Amino acid sequence: MADTDETPPARPLRADARRNRDRLLTVATELLADSHGQLSLEAVARRADVGIATLYRHFPTREALVLAVYHHEMEQLGRRAGELLAAHGPDEALARWLGELSLYGTTRPGVADAFRAAAASRDELVHRTYTHITTALTHLLRAAAQTGSTRTDIGADDLLPAVCGAWELPDTPTARQQAGRLVGLLIDGLHVTPQPPQAELP
Missing domain, CATH: 1.10.357.10 (Tetracycline Repressor, domain 2)
Structure with missing residues (x-):
């Protein structure tokens, strides 16, 4: 098979993973206004009711x-x-x-x-x-x-x-x-x- 430089398209998120990502974004949006730019990932995960590992899978850094x-x-x-x-x-x-x-x-x-x-x-x-x-x-x-x-x-x-x-x-x-x-x-x-x-x- 000939080599190709094309990058395979990203796989779409499963429904549960998409819900987790959307919930994390919603919570982060709510907290960001009161964080003075110092958003706590732990606080986001806690309020979104997901584990910190789940947060890092979607967002590896703050x-x-x-x-x-x-x-x-x-x-x-x-x-x-x-x-x-x-x-x-x-x-x-x-x-x-x-x-x-x-x-x-x-x-x-x-x-x-x-x-x-x-x-x-x-x-x-x-x-x-x-x-x-x-x-x-x-x-x-x-x-x-x-x-x-x-x-x-x-x-x-x-x-x-x-x-x-x-x-x-x-x-x-x-x-x-x-x-x-x-x-x-x-x-x-x-x-x-x-x-x-x-x-x-x-």
């Missing part, structure tokens, strides 16, 4: 578990772009989505550092997580640009670092107000004032 939580939540946030566009006009959808993104990192310590490394990382999951967000933001920007009210020379890679600056803020009422003002400033910067039609020369 970093792997945290990244899986971020990836799961970024997938959800990516889908929110379509939901917001279906419920609101493009400009309003963009503003609401940026607001949700700006507040996300304040409840997820360490996510700012993870996303700063995303562009240069060779980790496939990190890259896919970053891509979920840039794809959703690009979709929103294009929809808003089609209305003629938003600049067309600003892309997701330009805007994302500015929004994620709010992720350095703590999860406090004051910080949430700051994040809202930051998003308002960015929306104002994206806004294009329609030019009045020029009068025809006689």
